[in-house]
Amino acid sequence: MNLISIRDLSPGEVEAILDRADELKARRCDPSARSILAGKSLAAIFEKPSTRTRVSLEVAMADLGGHALYLSTKDLQLGRGETIADTARVLSRFVHAIAARVYDHKTVEELGRYAEVPVINALSDLEHPCQILADLMTVRERFGRLAGLKVAWVGDGNNVCNSTILAAAMMGMEMAVAAPPGYEPDRKILDLAESLGGRTAVLADPLEAVRGAEVVSTDTWVSMGDEAEAAKRLGAFRRYQVNSDLLRHAKEDAIVLHCLPAHRGHEITDEVMDGPQSAILDQSENRLHSVKAVLERLLV
Structure with missing residues (x-):
């Protein structure tokens, strides 16, 4: 499952996510939460700089026991011409999910098409579901x-x-x-x-x-x-x-x-x-x- 558009969720799924967000907010300091994503990694691709998106993704993964990798286009072969499809396929062999903050919505759609792990739209020119x-x-x-x-x-x-x-x-x-x-x-x-x-x-x-x-x-x-x-x-x-x-x-x-x-x-x-x-x-x-x-x- 990907989150490219808010429409990728049903109204019931939105309510369930909000219910769970309320629970996680209330138990922010509960050490047992650190086992939820233990051993899981997130590749966070940033074409655009960010404060809230980067910090929320990295702290979220850390609080849940996982690990986030911040990847600007300068850090990736995307900056030297590697295709989005190849990047998606390769990252899928290393990490458990990909988040992307990009200019063109087509970029995150293509990542979602070729990745074998969930892809999250962390902002595009069309939508910002997070x-x-x-x-x-x-x-x-x-x-x-x-x-x-x-x-x-x-x-x-x-x-x-x-x-x-x-x-x-x-x-x-x-x-x-x-x-x-x-x-x-x-x-x-x-x-x-x-x-x-x-x-x-x-x-x-x-x-x-x-x-x-x-x-x-x-x-x-x-x-x-x-x-x-x-x-x-x-x-x-x-x-x-x-x-x-x-x-x-x-x-x-x-x-x-x-x-x-x-x-x-x-x-x-x-x-x-x-x-x-x-x-x-x-x-x-x-x-x-x-x-x-x-x-x-x-x-x-």
């Missing part, structure tokens, strides 16, 4: 449920937005996306969410999107690989900042999510990010616990 599991865990911690909640995404219709749309459709959540023209979510993702029974409103007005929302989520306006468009993007997204004025249109008990890193003063203000409605640090921590549950599910 992030959305942490987000769902955080939302469920705060509200005790997922179904029936409204999630408002404000900003770029990027990979995290795509996974949020799919997860919302799967888990019975209402979804509204506010994005400037030209930066809307992937059309195929929207169509897939609709086929799953999802309700996704794509709007130009961020006030309308957050109205009545329990969850308000955002991300950087300039992702890795978009740096050449920075000036253009900063201009296009100026109206899409998550600030206290915007948050007043959400429900009184709404929480704010940001997958980080944040560009304070751009997509989110200090007042909101450090304020009482922010669940961002819990969300970040939950990357660890949720990926532990994923690794256990795929490797045991």
